[in-house]
Amino acid sequence: MSQIASLGERDGGPRPTDATGGVGATGMWTFLATDAMGFGGLLIAYGVLRVRAGVDTWPDPRARLALAPAAAMTFALLLSSLTMTLATRAATVGARRAWLLATLALGVAFLAGGAFEYAHLLGGAPAMGLSTDLFASTFYVVTGFHALHVFAGVVAVSFMLRAKIATQALETTALYWHFVDAAWMPIFSIIYLWPAR
Amino acid sequence: MTDDADTASGPATFPLLAVVALLAALTACELVVSGMEDAGRAARITALAGLLMAKVGLVLSFFMRARASRRAARLTLLAVGVAAGVAVVLMLETVFRVNVL
Numbered sequence A: 001m002s003q004i005a006s007l008g009e010r011d012g013g014p015r016p017t018d019a020t021g022g023v024g025a026t027g028m029w030t031f032l033a034t035d036a037m038g039f040g041g042l043l044i045a046y047g048v049l050r051v052r053a054g055v056d057t058w059p060d061p062r063a064r065l066a067l068a069p070a071a072a073m074t075f076a077l078l079l080s081s082l083t084m085t086l087a088t089r090a091a092t093v094g095a096r097r098a099w100l101l102a103t104l105a106l107g108v109a110f111l112a113g114g115a116f117e118y119a120h121l122l123g124g125a126p127a128m129g130l131s132t133d134l135f136a137s138t139f140y141v142v143t144g145f146h147a148l149h150v151f152a153g154v155v156a157v158s159f160m161l162r163a164k165i166a167t168q169a170l171e172t173t174a175l176y177w178h179f180v181d182a183a184w185m186p187i188f189s190i191i192y193l194w195p196a197r
Numbered sequence B: 001m002t003d004d005a006d007t008a009s010g011p012a013t014f015p016l017l018a019v020v021a022l023l024a025a026l027t028a029c030e031l032v033v034s035g036m037e038d039a040g041r042a043a044r045i046t047a048l049a050g051l052l053m054a055k056v057g058l059v060l061s062f063f064m065r066a067r068a069s070r071r072a073a074r075l076t077l078l079a080v081g082v083a084a085g086v087a088v089v090l091m092l093e094t095v096f097r098v099n100v101l
Helices: A003-010 A022-053 A067-088 A093-123 A134-160 A167-193 B013-035 B041-063 B071-095
Strands: none
Touching (some): A022 A134, A022 A167, A022 B071, A067 A093, A067 A134, A067 A167, A067 B041, A093 A134, A093 A167, A134 A167, A167 B041, B013 B041
16 A cells, blocks of 8 residues: 555545445446436537538637636636545645645636626627527536536535545545546537537 | 555556646647637547547546446446447437438
């Protein structure tokens, strides 16, 4: 066992587990697999609607969406995956809490960025409401679905801030958090970046 | 933190930092490719799809450690992958249906 894990045991930090993560990880993988199908279904629906609409009808995402805030949100999620991994490997409770707080802050920053973006789109001129057109509807549904996942992750990470948490629980939460990061990647690429024409 | 060889909790810190830097670089590439309006739409979408697959692959490999997971988890992933592939093919077939008769 590594020095880090030994220190963790001595200092009351997370207890080590095997690399597989145990039964909890298998359960989480199964859940993530079904959840991935949910994201996949939404993105396929977006793709089908976009293809059906045709090149001239579908709006260019760059004309409607601000890329800079979305890119900043993407970087925040990337960094949060790193801080989450470092939290699972922290030697002491204090270090683990620090990395978890960093993860929490980045998750909240992502949600704040999303709320800012929604406010900007809804209050802009012309405003892009949920029922403005198919692009708007699918945009809000897909990004809102993902934001709910981030929110759930933020709640889970908040629970992990408690001192006595088994390593397996932390690693299972980390698995979920990384999935939320991975799920954002196709959303960012397909909805924000793929050109309509 | 140490940079020891892989521990039970995953790869050492330096490779993780490198992966995050690579992911950030790939995201920057996506932004650049997306803005290349001189290139054709199909070329840009193909490049963006490639970059997307690279990014998701990196997260699955280094953060989620899909390869190190239990056999049951891998089988679950495989089953879902096959199901998703079939679903995509069926939906694309619906979208691009060609009437041959």
